[in-house]
Amino acid sequence: MLFKAALHLHLTSVILFLLLYIVKTYLLVSNKDEQLQKIRKTTRIPEMIISTLFLVTGVYMAFNYPLNVMFWIKMVFVFASIPLAVIAYKRNNKALAVVSLLMIIAAYGCAEMIKKQNAKPITAVATTSVDTDINAHEIYTSNCANCHGEQGNLMLAGATNLQTSTLTQPEMVMQITNGKGAMPAFGEQLNDAQINAVAEYIVTLRK
Numbered sequence: 001m002l003f004k005a006a007l008h009l010h011l012t013s014v015i016l017f018l019l020l021y022i023v024k025t026y027l028l029v030s031n032k033d034e035q036l037q038k039i040r041k042t043t044r045i046p047e048m049i050i051s052t053l054f055l056v057t058g059v060y061m062a063f064n065y066p067l068n069v070m071f072w073i074k075m076v077f078v079f080a081s082i083p084l085a086v087i088a089y090k091r092n093n094k095a096l097a098v099v100s101l102l103m104i105i106a107a108y109g110c111a112e113m114i115k116k117q118n119a120k121p122i123t124a125v126a127t128t129s130v131d132t133d134i135n136a137h138e139i140y141t142s143n144c145a146n147c148h149g150e151q152g153n154l155m156l157a158g159a160t161n162l163q164t165s166t167l168t169q170p171e172m173v174m175q176i177t178n179g180k181g182a183m184p185a186f187g188e189q190l191n192d193a194q195i196n197a198v199a200e201y202i203v204t205l206r207k
């Protein structure tokens, strides 16, 4: 619940920040200095609030979500664009301002891709959970039981005891898809619906 609220707040503040930034870059590039000064003055406090919201919600989510490569690429774009923007506006450097804006837009693109990656399995759950019981059991037996055991507690080859696992559904989906340590990745062999089904199934093994 809290996570969802943080995500919405984060997205809203990012979009507001981006819009403001696009307007300011446009004014800088088209030499509308007077308007630029005016906008900068009137938006100083809202901008501080927006960027604080966007940083705080971002940090909160970073600590509560499994991170992937795309996340780090996004971070590089965000944190590289900030000093660039500061220098650009100090020196009235249009090229730098545009580069910094493009980087923020790229970061936004990364975020959209992360969202797509994460949203796919979650929406698949809703549509496939009805008739997957038998299927999921089969998938589990033929792909997972050799390490985890029929009951989930075999712990062969360093496999985690699934009966005592506390991972959430998205975390399990991510680990089954990408593998971890001695556990192989199943993203190639199993499709999203199968991975979701087997992740739901192993929860039923919990004691």
Ligand code: HEC
Pocket: 139, 140, 143, 144, 145, 146, 147, 148, 156, 157, 158, 159, 160, 161, 162, 164, 165, 166, 167, 172, 175, 176, 180, 181, 182, 183, 184, 186, 198, 199, 202
């Ligand atoms: C080759 C052995 C092997 C196979 C096959 C295997 N796993 Fe694993 N699994 C492991 C190992 C090893 C770990 C511990 C990985 C780590 O944390 O380093 C693990 C961890 C996990 C975890 C994390 C549990 C936790 O609480 O951290 C889940 C969930 C999981 N496996 C599910 C599955 C599912 C579902 C399948 C079948 C699609 C599967 N595994 C197949 C070896 C295996």
